[in-house]
Amino acid sequence: MAITIKLIAQKSGFSASTVSHAISGRNPGKRSLSPETINKIRAVAQEMGYRPNLLAAGLAQSKTYAIGVLVALLRGDFYERILEAITEVVWPEFSPLLAVHNYDLQRERREIDLFLGKRVDGVIAACSGREENIEAYQSIIKNYSMPLVFVDRGLNGVDCPVVRGDHEKTAFLAAHELQKLGHKRIIYATAGAKLESTELFKDGYRKAMGEAGLEPIVLHPDLAVWNKQINRQLAADVVDQVRRGDGPTAVVCQVDWLAYDVLAQCELHGLKVPDDVSVMGLQDCEPSALPAISLSTIRVSFEDVGRQAASVLLKLINGEDIGRQTFMIEPSVIMRGTTRAI
Amino acid sequence: MAITIKLIAQKSGFSASTVSHAISGRNPGKRSLSPETINKIRAVAQEMGYRPNLLAAGLAQSKTYAIGVLVALLRGDFYERILEAITEVVWPEFSPLLAVHNYDLQRERREIDLFLGKRVDGVIAACSGREENIEAYQSIIKNYSMPLVFVDRGLNGVDCPVVRGDHEKTAFLAAHELQKLGHKRIIYATAGAKLESTELFKDGYRKAMGEAGLEPIVLHPDLAVWNKQINRQLAADVVDQVRRGDGPTAVVCQVDWLAYDVLAQCELHGLKVPDDVSVMGLQDCEPSALPAISLSTIRVSFEDVGRQAASVLLKLINGEDIGRQTFMIEPSVIMRGTTRAI
DNA sequence: GTGAAAGCGCTAACAG
DNA sequence: CTGTTAGCGCTTTCAC
Numbered sequence: 001m002a003i004t005i006k007l008i009a010q011k012s013g014f015s016a017s018t019v020s021h022a023i024s025g026r027n028p029g030k031r032s033l034s035p036e037t038i039n040k041i042r043a044v045a046q047e048m049g050y051r052p053n054l055l056a057a058g059l060a061q062s063k064t065y066a067i068g069v070l071v072a073l074l075r076g077d078f079y080e081r082i083l084e085a086i087t088e089v090v091w092p093e094f095s096p097l098l099a100v101h102n103y104d105l106q107r108e109r110r111e112i113d114l115f116l117g118k119r120v121d122g123v124i125a126a127c128s129g130r131e132e133n134i135e136a137y138q139s140i141i142k143n144y145s146m147p148l149v150f151v152d153r154g155l156n157g158v159d160c161p162v163v164r165g166d167h168e169k170t171a172f173l174a175a176h177e178l179q180k181l182g183h184k185r186i187i188y189a190t191a192g193a194k195l196e197s198t199e200l201f202k203d204g205y206r207k208a209m210g211e212a213g214l215e216p217i218v219l220h221p222d223l224a225v226w227n228k229q230i231n232r233q234l235a236a237d238v239v240d241q242v243r244r245g246d247g248p249t250a251v252v253c254q255v256d257w258l259a260y261d262v263l264a265q266c267e268l269h270g271l272k273v274p275d276d277v278s279v280m281g282l283q284d285c286e287p288s289a290l291p292a293i294s295l296s297t298i299r300v301s302f303e304d305v306g307r308q309a310a311s312v313l314l315k316l317i318n319g320e321d322i323g324r325q326t327f328m329i330e331p332s333v334i335m336r337g338t339t340r341a342i
Numbered sequence: 343m344a345i346t347i348k349l350i351a352q353k354s355g356f357s358a359s360t361v362s363h364a365i366s367g368r369n370p371g372k373r374s375l376s377p378e379t380i381n382k383i384r385a386v387a388q389e390m391g392y393r394p395n396l397l398a399a400g401l402a403q404s405k406t407y408a409i410g411v412l413v414a415l416l417r418g419d420f421y422e423r424i425l426e427a428i429t430e431v432v433w434p435e436f437s438p439l440l441a442v443h444n445y446d447l448q449r450e451r452r453e454i455d456l457f458l459g460k461r462v463d464g465v466i467a468a469c470s471g472r473e474e475n476i477e478a479y480q481s482i483i484k485n486y487s488m489p490l491v492f493v494d495r496g497l498n499g500v501d502c503p504v505v506r507g508d509h510e511k512t513a514f515l516a517a518h519e520l521q522k523l524g525h526k527r528i529i530y531a532t533a534g535a536k537l538e539s540t541e542l543f544k545d546g547y548r549k550a551m552g553e554a555g556l557e558p559i560v561l562h563p564d565l566a567v568w569n570k571q572i573n574r575q576l577a578a579d580v581v582d583q584v585r586r587g588d589g590p591t592a593v594v595c596q597v598d599w600l601a602y603d604v605l606a607q608c609e610l611h612g613l614k615v616p617d618d619v620s621v622m623g624l625q626d627c628e629p630s631a632l633p634a635i636s637l638s639t640i641r642v643s644f645e646d647v648g649r650q651a652a653s654v655l656l657k658l659i660n661g662e663d664i665g666r667q668t669f670m671i672e673p674s675v676i677m678r679g680t681t682r683a684i
Numbered sequence: 685g686t687g688a689a690a691g692c693g694c695t696a697a698c699a700g
Numbered sequence: 701c702t703g704t705t706a707g708c709g710c711t712t713t714c715a716c
Binding site for chain 2: 056114293
């Protein structure tokens with residue numbers, strides 16, 4: 001048994017409530033304590049190595065000092081960066097309770113249930129995008145009045161703030177930069193899940209092509225699951241197109257990791273980058289800056305996404321009304337070695 | 343207010359304790375419920391969207407359904423892989439409560455305090471290696487009787503199981519493979535913190551060199567902090583050595599990311615890899631498999647480290663006695679394109 | 685089979 | 701300035 005407030009009360013000769021106040025430093029009913037009392041109590045507590053049971057405190061206050069963070073995956077230069085930023089912002093008041101849904105419907109539901117059961121003080125989620133779980137998300141807000149913030153993409157029918165990169169602009173910029181370099185036949189490739197974000201990326205690309213009076217070409221296989229093999233296959237398809245007589249002179253990949261595969265396939269088929277074809281990624285993942293890769297890309301600061309999401313959540317927790325605003329992080333162009341003017 | 347057991351009791355016409363038993367499916371005092379009762383209660387609960395408050399349940403049972411996971415950082419192809427594996431193993435009984443110490447002494451202490459305050463059911467930690475916090479870790483075990491498992495490295499004076507890669511063997515294998523390729527002058531470089539693990543890596547390298555009757559050369563700058571710039575500088579130093587008349591013909595880097603910098607520096611100075619110098623990493627990070635990098639390395643499965651750590655923790659939570667055993671994950675050799683025979 | 689009652693450790697009125 | 705009391709929502713002994 002760990003040591004409790006009662007013990008401290010006994011040892012210090014005060015009552016439990018006095019101890020509680022002295023330790024917490026709060027004072028609800030305008031209660032005031034003499035400095036000596038406070039010091040004495042704190043000294044005893046210190047000496048005995050007393051650490052308040054936050055669970056019990058939480059039960060009494062309906063507060064858990066934890067927020068739920070639900071991500072799709074834990075790898076890929078994306079969620080971990082968001083997660084890290086969130087952790088920093090809410091520290092030390094809240095600890096992130098981590099959950100991963102892996103785009104699995106049941107799993108996503110279950111994770112939300114766990115958050116609910118644990119009565120976390122708020123939730124930040126990168127949803128799977130599946131409509132089947134709309135209700136689950138709604139119940140977070142409606143039945144439990146827990147603050148909820150979506151990252152990277154929203155979900156139709158769920159009324160809460162969304163913090164994400166400006167996907168549309170991100171893809172727009174990529175196509176636009178390539179156009180500035182003289183490219184006209186630009187292909188867009190993605191193996192992304194059927195998410196709001198995936199669509200926005202494509203929209204941005206299409207918009208850039210439309211404004212320039214160019215024909216958009218989108219490669220987006222319709223898949224239920226995703227794995228590395230799929231990226232490779234998609235990259236092979238892209239390169240196939242490029243090698244055609246009238247094929248694209250440039251390709252935009254929805255995420256840098258896909259672009260790496262395209263680079264690899266180019267090499268495999270004797271295509272020189274950027275001489276024979278220009279390649280751009282989106283999102284600026286870590287390896288892109290390595291000289292051996294040197295991928296031109298559009299950077300999105302996931303750190304900013306995480307930070308912003310966390311601070312919006314904190315506001316919500318503090319009772320501010322945010323509505324269902326969307327907060328967007330600005331992308332920026334990073335031209336490296338895989339693109340050239342033609 | 344969320345809905346409580348009392349409400350369910352009222353609506354279903356049973357008492358709170360009966361409801362509790364029906365819902366949880368447990369039966370402590372050999373209590374038995376009629377199936378109809380169970381069904382009826384469950385139906386009502388279902389209908390009202392009842393979700394037991396795990397906090398309250400936890401308070402009553404001294405169980406929190408959460409484990410603390412303390413890592414050094416959240417990026418770098420390492421902790422997130424461990425974290426993901428842990429999450430999968432403990433799911434759905436426990437949720438990981440995430441904490442990051444970033445090698446900061448105060449921060450580490452504070453994170454431990456938070457775990458203690460939250461009364462998590464167990465802790466998995468990648469400690470900072472600083473002795474100042476030995477007591478904090480000890481109090482997890484001694485004062486709070488919480489199960490504790492270290493990952494990647496232990497801490498002298500803290501009596502608990504450690505799960506980690508076989509660091510010594512990992513570095514040994516790297517040097518050994520290079521020796522098999524005919525290399526005699528092999529340099530070892532690291533910018534690692536002063537951790538048990540860092541020392542073990544060096545030991546393994548030295549052992550391999552010793553057994554082969556070769557002179558070990560270790561480059562290990564003595565630093566308080568770490569940043570990307572440091573890796574680059576270290577890589578530059580390595581390449582400096584290589585370019586000397588009688589310099590090393592091969593280099594082993596304690597982590598793949600350092601090797602990437604070495605590769606970059608080589609290119610910068612006109613050194614061909616592997617023609618002029620062979621380069622090996624350790625740990626097999628994601629980018630190493632990219633054709634543009636194709637780094638020879640020694641693979642350590644962090645997934646296995648995480649899984650093993652989690653399952654040891656579960657055993658500890660279930661009351662098994664593990665002592666302070668060290669569980670080691672076997673490394674495996676992965677030769678790619680940055681090494682050659684001479 | 686089921687209910688009553690005490691209690692987990694802490695907080696927050698309400699008294700004094 | 702400080703103590704008493706009544707919960708927070710659930711579990712669990714004990715009694716019927």
